[in-house]
Amino acid sequence: MQLDDLYRQVIMDHYTRPRNQGQLDEADLTIDLKNPTCGDEITLQVLVRDGLVDDVRFHGSGCSISMASASMMTEAIKGQLVERAMELSREFRNMMKGAEADYDCLGELEALSGVAKFPARIKCATLAWNALERVQADRGGKVDESSS
Amino acid sequence: MDLSLIARDFPILSQTVNGKRLVYLDSAATSQKPDRVLDAVSRYYREYNANVHRGVHTLAGKATDAYESARVKAAGFIHAPSEDNIVFTRGTTEGLNMVAFGYARRKLRPGDEIVLTPMEHHSNLIPWQQAALATGATLRYIPLQKDGTLLWEDIEQAIGDRTRVVAMTHVSNVLGTVNPVKRVAQLAHERGAVMVVDGAQAAPHMPVDVADLDCDFYAFSGHKMMAPTGIGVLYGKRAALLEMEPVHFGGEMIDVVELFSATWKDIPARFEGGTPIIAGAIGLAAAIDYLDDIGMEAIRRHGAALTDYAMERLGKMPGITLYGPSAPRGALVTFNLDGVHPHDVATVLDAEGVAIRAGHHCAQPLMRELGAQSTARASFYVYNSEQDVDVLVGALETAKEFFSHAIG
Numbered sequence: 001m002q003l004d005d006l007y008r009q010v011i012m013d014h015y016t017r018p019r020n021q022g023q024l025d026e027a028d029l030t031i032d033l034k035n036p037t038c039g040d041e042i043t044l045q046v047l048v049r050d051g052l053v054d055d056v057r058f059h060g061s062g063c064s065i066s067m068a069s070a071s072m073m074t075e076a077i078k079g080q081l082v083e084r085a086m087e088l089s090r091e092f093r094n095m096m097k098g099a100e101a102d103y104d105c106l107g108e109l110e111a112l113s114g115v116a117k118f119p120a121r122i123k124c125a126t127l128a129w130n131a132l133e134r135v136q137a138d139r140g141g142k143v144d145e146s147s148s
Numbered sequence: 149m150d151l152s153l154i155a156r157d158f159p160i161l162s163q164t165v166n167g168k169r170l171v172y173l174d175s176a177a178t179s180q181k182p183d184r185v186l187d188a189v190s191r192y193y194r195e196y197n198a199n200v201h202r203g204v205h206t207l208a209g210k211a212t213d214a215y216e217s218a219r220v221k222a223a224g225f226i227h228a229p230s231e232d233n234i235v236f237t238r239g240t241t242e243g244l245n246m247v248a249f250g251y252a253r254r255k256l257r258p259g260d261e262i263v264l265t266p267m268e269h270h271s272n273l274i275p276w277q278q279a280a281l282a283t284g285a286t287l288r289y290i291p292l293q294k295d296g297t298l299l300w301e302d303i304e305q306a307i308g309d310r311t312r313v314v315a316m317t318h319v320s321n322v323l324g325t326v327n328p329v330k331r332v333a334q335l336a337h338e339r340g341a342v343m344v345v346d347g348a349q350a351a352p353h354m355p356v357d358v359a360d361l362d363c364d365f366y367a368f369s370g371h372k373m374m375a376p377t378g379i380g381v382l383y384g385k386r387a388a389l390l391e392m393e394p395v396h397f398g399g400e401m402i403d404v405v406e407l408f409s410a411t412w413k414d415i416p417a418r419f420e421g422g423t424p425i426i427a428g429a430i431g432l433a434a435a436i437d438y439l440d441d442i443g444m445e446a447i448r449r450h451g452a453a454l455t456d457y458a459m460e461r462l463g464k465m466p467g468i469t470l471y472g473p474s475a476p477r478g479a480l481v482t483f484n485l486d487g488v489h490p491h492d493v494a495t496v497l498d499a500e501g502v503a504i505r506a507g508h509h510c511a512q513p514l515m516r517e518l519g520a521q522s523t524a525r526a527s528f529y530v531y532n533s534e535q536d537v538d539v540l541v542g543a544l545e546t547a548k549e550f551f552s553h554a555i556g
Binding site for chain 1: 489490491492495496499506507508512515521522550551553
């Protein structure tokens with residue numbers, strides 16, 4: 001087991017210097033999500049304009065993987081079409097399952113691929129993405145079945 | 149007995165994990181099983197597997213004898229007056245739920261009080277929340293001191309004339325606190341309440357004498373004391389068990405069944421509806437034999453010495469926060485490495501072959517009291533050694549180094 005596979009440089013960078021952390025003054029949706037098995041918490045706020053993720057913020061507390069994944073997710077979806085954000089979410093989940101995933105689409109998120117080799121930590125990496133799926137569900141969209 | 153050789157009885161402990169010798173420090177979650185227990189369970193399935201209490205054939209007789217002699221053994225283990233005081237359960241959680249639903253719910257009235265502590269495991273908390281919701285009784289908490297202990301004055305204050313139930317853990321699974329359950333039981337009885345003790349973290353680690361404690365109910369799990377998962381014990385005083393209603397109805401527990409009604413067997417059979425946990429009970433009996441051969445007092449001393457050693461070594465490490473009282477305490481240490489989430493600590497330790505628990509330990513209200521979202525816990529049993537603690541400390545140094553840039 002290689003710890004460096006899990007804790008890649010870019011992950012530690014997002015953990016120590018999280019992007020888009022904080023609260024939005026105006027948000028369409030605010031989702032609070034907890035991981036009941038470990039106590040990690042995240043609040044995700046999204047502002048959608050013209051079908052685009054115009055702004056996004058998160059705050060919460062958790063391990064390096066959950067917080068880095070949240071930070072990287074916000075960077076990846078900001079300015080993207082909501083549909084594109086949901087596509088990223090699907091590809092991210094595929095990557096977590098160790099299934100085939102579109103790495104071109106995932107970009108920097110590929111750094112989290114090592115998590116798939118640490119089954120106990122997958123739920124850490126998917127916490128923020130579960131919040132994103134909830135945002136989409138609350139907006140009336142369909143929830144990806146693999147989000148639970 | 150030379151405890152340094154004990155680990156050899158546990159086949160699982162001889163393996164390597166991630167290329168390192170397995171150092172198993174998660175016995176408070178579940179203990180490992182010695183050959184004697186594994187063999188006893190295997191022998192039952194290979195040689196005399198049969199359902200109990202109803203067959204007239206030879207194997208059924210053997211299985212019934214083994215199952216019922218496990219009950220006698222369990223009674224002896226906690227010094228219960230009779231095997232009739234022993235109800236086999238799936239574990240502590242089921243035992244406590246039986247008391248909350250089969251006993252307390254029938255007795256509680258609006259305005260009655262259930263006294264708890266904030267250090268209860270969810271299994272000795274949520275059944276009481278539910279019992280209170282169903283009956284209009286209210287929950288009352290004895291406040292927790294900063295060091296994770298209870299003040300006697302606070303206990304006296306909390307248990308009053310309206311108290312019907314006091315439910316308290318014998319040893320905290322997070323803080324290691326050993327609660328004065330004998331003294332509390334006496335006070336509870338003076339005020340007209342019953343005393344329910346969660347013994348999950350105590351029964352595996354110290355001599356327990358329910359007659360001396362004088363508690364009304366005492367619940368514990370087999371799997372934390374070297375027996376298989378899925379078997380546990382609920383001890384109840386005879387009078388208390390006679391007032392408890394079954395919560396599982398079906399075969400095995402009935403006396404006469406009519407089309408529209410039925411009557412129950414005597415205690416404790418009436419609480420064991422359905423085919424019982426035969427292999428589990430046989431495994432538990434083997435575990436009790438194994439523990440008795442070592443001696444529960446020797447096990448307690450070993451756990452206390454290891455915990456002292458771990459507290460001392462971790463206490464000297466910069467950046468480590470320790471939780472709970474210094475002594476006396478159960479065989480566990482709960483800590484945090486400042487700036488590093490316990491999950492990350494546990495992952496780095498796992499890479500070093502060290503298995504610990506990280507999370508809220510099924511005690512979310514307690515975590516809030518401690519001001520910690522989650523913690524790391526290393527817990528010991530008689531197969532652990534000072535060398536295991538040394539490996540833990542070394543692995544924590546590795547974790548510190550690995551995350552040094554994150555800690556800043």
